Structure formats: structure tokens, C-alpha cells
Amino acid sequence: MPCLRGKSLVAEPRSGDDLAQLLMEKAAGDETILLRLIDEDDIPDDGLGFHAQQAVEKMIKAVLAHNLITYERTHNIAYLLSCWMTPVQQTKAWTEAQLKGLYDESPAPIAQLDRATPS
Numbered sequence: 001m002p003c004l005r006g007k008s009l010v011a012e013p014r015s016g017d018d019l020a021q022l023l024m025e026k027a028a029g030d031e032t033i034l035l036r037l038i039d040e041d042d043i044p045d046d047g048l049g050f051h052a053q054q055a056v057e058k059m060i061k062a063v064l065a066h067n068l069i070t071y072e073r074t075h076n077i078a079y080l081l082s083c084w085m086t087p088v089q090q091t092k093a094w095t096e097a098q099l100k101g102l103y104d105e106s107p108a109p110i111a112q113l114d115r116a117t118p119s
Helices: 016-037 045-066 077-091 096-100
Strands: none
Touching (some): 016 045, 045 077
């Protein structure tokens, strides 16, 4: 699947920053679900993993949309990252300030997402 610039291959009717904002809002919803369910012992790990994967996928797609990088409709995170890495490796233009502008709050620390029980 080629990663292209220009005409969008995504199904969403928005593009650029509008699409990036929409995707970040949807990712925040998945993250909210994940954080609310993470401490529930009766919720299977694969259900939590689904929402974690969805949040990450949407955040990556938001970065791509913000940079006008088109991608095939997919849930393949490795493919989506490959679409991002090629232009980044060429330009090396992203700064921490640009990344911070994609979300209002810092993401939850990884330790908050650990379901492992203490020994």
C-alpha cells in the first residue's frame, strides 16, 4: 500500500487539520473508555487492548492528516507509522511544540495503564 501526498484516500469527509481534530477527539473517547475500564477485573485484556489500539491508531492518523499525508484505509499501525516515517526521515521537521499542539493534555503515563497486580 503506497503512502501518498495529495488526494486523500481516507473515507472521512474532512482533511488536514479538520480531520486531525476529529481523529484526536475520537482517540480521546477510546482512551476514556480504556481508563474507565482498566481497573475492572471482569473486563478481558483483549477488550482493553482493542480500545488502546484504536486510540493509538487514531492518533497516528491525526498526525498524518495534520501533515497532509494520505494513507490507505487500514487498522495496520505498522503501515501507518511507515507512512509517517518516510516524510519525517526526509524532513526531520517535527518539534516537541508541534507534537504538543495536537492534544491539550499530556497522555496518561504508561504506569497508569498497567493492570498487573503487585506481587
